[in-house]
Amino acid sequence: MHTLVAVLAAAWVLTGLGGRAAAGPGAFDLEAAASRLAAPATQKDVLGELAGSSDPAVERLLRALKDGALYAWKGRTVLLGDDGGLTDVAGRPVLDSQGQPAQLESGAEAVALDEAHFGLVRRTLERFEVFGRDPLKRQSAAFRLGTSGDPAAIPVLARALEGETNGDVRVALEDALAKLRLRSSDAADRLGAVKRLGWRASEAAVPQLQALLAGETDPAVRAAARTALQDIDRFVVQRNAIGYLFNGVSLGAVLLLMSLGLAVTFGLMGIINMAHGEMLMLGSYTAYVVQEIFAAWFPGYVDSYFVVALPLAFLVAGVVGLALEWGVIRFLYGRPLETLIVTWGVGMILQQGARLYFGDQTSVNSPTWLRGGAEVLTGLIFPWSRIFIVVLALAALGALWLLLYRSYAGLNVRAVMQNRAMAACLGVSTRRVDAVTFSLGTALAGVAGCALALIGTVDPEVGKTYIVDSFMVVVLGGVGKLVGTVVAAVCIGVSNKLIEPAIGGTAAAVYAKVAVLVIVIWFLQWRPTGLFAQRGRAATETA
């Protein structure tokens, strides 16, 4: 219902003001106004008349006045251009009696702008920004005018709205109009404005609405304002909930991306690879190195470095993983605790190596196409980089699932993990399968590291900050089950981000992490083998 009212109100506003605007500039004698502007006595009056104008010629005139480029010349008022040429108020070049471009005689003094009127000129000029060329600037100018509380801006905004074609700017203009009309003396005007703001759930209008409510006498407007405030409140609560949920899902995607590799090496193979975090770090540094190479040698293509870095990170981490398996892990199959210690040692070496080579902190710039974000609701922006990570996590999950469950190679992997001896008897090269599977797990970590470089710093400690979380995800999900890893990642991510605002304060993230850890431990009391437990003999052997 109030949507209709708002639309009607807007339509009424449009037609009413549109008519007046059409009559405005034609009837106005600019030349006369300019000459009165040059006279100190009438300057103030003319400025007042020009205040509601939207004529570009008026803007030029006022700008010239402000910049001291307005001159009285042979009974006319002329503007001095940057090139030294003179133009009249309509922008036509001024010619002298011989038909040549006129020149100012030396010693001519510019029309003085009275200091008292300076603010008025500035404000009037600001209004012209809603007619500018850049839609973003028009939008922000509309917002500024809306919050200025200056009723003189109403006709300007209305005229701008009339000629505006950009949808976002139109919305901004209408919001600004509604905010200004809250102060209108006409109760119907105020009612329309209040309803529009309530319908738009504009958070920025809350102070104005509250101010209105404090002084309002009209009962209908009061009721409408109260409803509008409630609507806005409800919207903010919903928006925050969606925001927290998105943050949670995005953290879940980060966790999922990190844990997918671990789900393979730890979940499927039972290898505790404490250097998993360092594989992630390798991916991050790959992104960094590729970025530096592009910046140095192909500066024109810097934006596409990430397209190269992502597969390269997969390869680098995969090859290092292959070397790690061949050099260390293969001697330790079936001895998980020893593997844990050795891989931690390898992790320390890689970490310190990175610190010695790259220094303590480096960072990766997102390519421009991943900067900024999508405004999902008013005031709620989902950054592209986060959305990209969610998409990448899903893509990696899909690829891994296809590989493991829908390909011949995956069949071999699962066969070896389920019954090594039997698989070997049937001619599967278990050594090769082990090596390739482990390397796949580390390669996935590399991809995760490359993607995470977009949202965090690249430093030698990056692996250590993620490793504990990743293991919690796999343990909570239950080893050997991809679906468990997915559910656990999202659960941990979302609960982290829901607990954080509940705790509040600067240390919220730390305490939320601890709280989630406690919840996970409590949960494992109840289901020691995780959310999706593997059943049968394999389950008891991996534990």
Added chain:
Amino acid sequence: MTSAPGRSWDRGLVWVGIFGAVFAVGLPLANVLGYVSDYYLNLFGKYLALAILALGMDLIWGYTGILSLGQAIFFGIGAYSIGMHMMLESSGKGVYGEPVPDFMIWNQVYALPLFWKPYTSAVFAIGSSLLLPALLATVIGVLTFRRRLRGTYFAILTQAIAFAVWLMLNRNEMKLGGTNGLTDFKSVLGFSLSSQGTLRALYVVTAAVLVGSLLLARAIVRSKTGLVLEAIRDNERRLEFLGYDTAGFKIFVFAVSAALAGLSGLLYAPQVGIITPSQVGVLPSLEIVIWVAFGGRGTLWGALLGAISVNWLRSVLTATYPRLWPIILGGLFVAVILLFPAGLIGLAARCKKLLARRRHGVVAAAVVAPGVNHHTA
């Protein structure tokens, strides 16, 4: 050292006696006479305190096969307990002259937090450094072992707990000094820490406590309980089928090792003069494992040897190559497990066997390193 109970204990005890005589009596005497510098005595005091920590780790990891990555938390509880007591003992003598430790003033805390209050009592501080770790270990043990969370799951869980504790300790809101930890201790139990006599006494106490801990650990591993612990390491499932309540034994050994870790922290903090969160976390826990593995897992002497030698190596190398130390330590992790799974003690045993074979011309059976479990399943 894995002989059946009741046999040849005399010889073992003789070695303990010699060890005690050298470290608890000989070294301080040499210091008094001027043969050993104060600096080295203090350094050895630190090593011996850490050897107690290694003993605890050996009991739970070496003998029982449970990898606890929470040992550094227990060590931290011990060190922070006595640290808090020492801070309170010297409070009022700080830069600001307030009745609370200086770091609290920096964080705008002017009244002593409630949980600090009992630590004005030395008895409480010492008790808490021993019993609190044991209590915490019992709680964690009940929550995990009773629910049959074992093996790698237990390692990962304790690692996560250690990580969480480290995260919390780094926060100033915990009122435990944040990243800087507790430091600037002036005195312990009324004795000034700037006097060499106090430090010497601390050293003697540490050495004596180490000998006591060694005797306790010996008593445990040589008892029937010790046999059950080793059986848990070698095949827990079979032991369960035989009717043993393995969870109870595991909780017991976890609590004992935690108390030893707390004791170690209690003796470490006054001698070193600082305790920070960096000593309470996953990496320090894993380092303890490396001491034990380096010296010889599943032998008490190996734990002592490992703790002292690795820490000595650390002192030397961090002084000369500070940037390379993490790489060396990491390399040690890899090399010890891959190349010397039985550690220094195992290496010595192998050398002895080789010599004996050469002397007698006997073909010795392949040396199987004691305590190393090749089929942890």
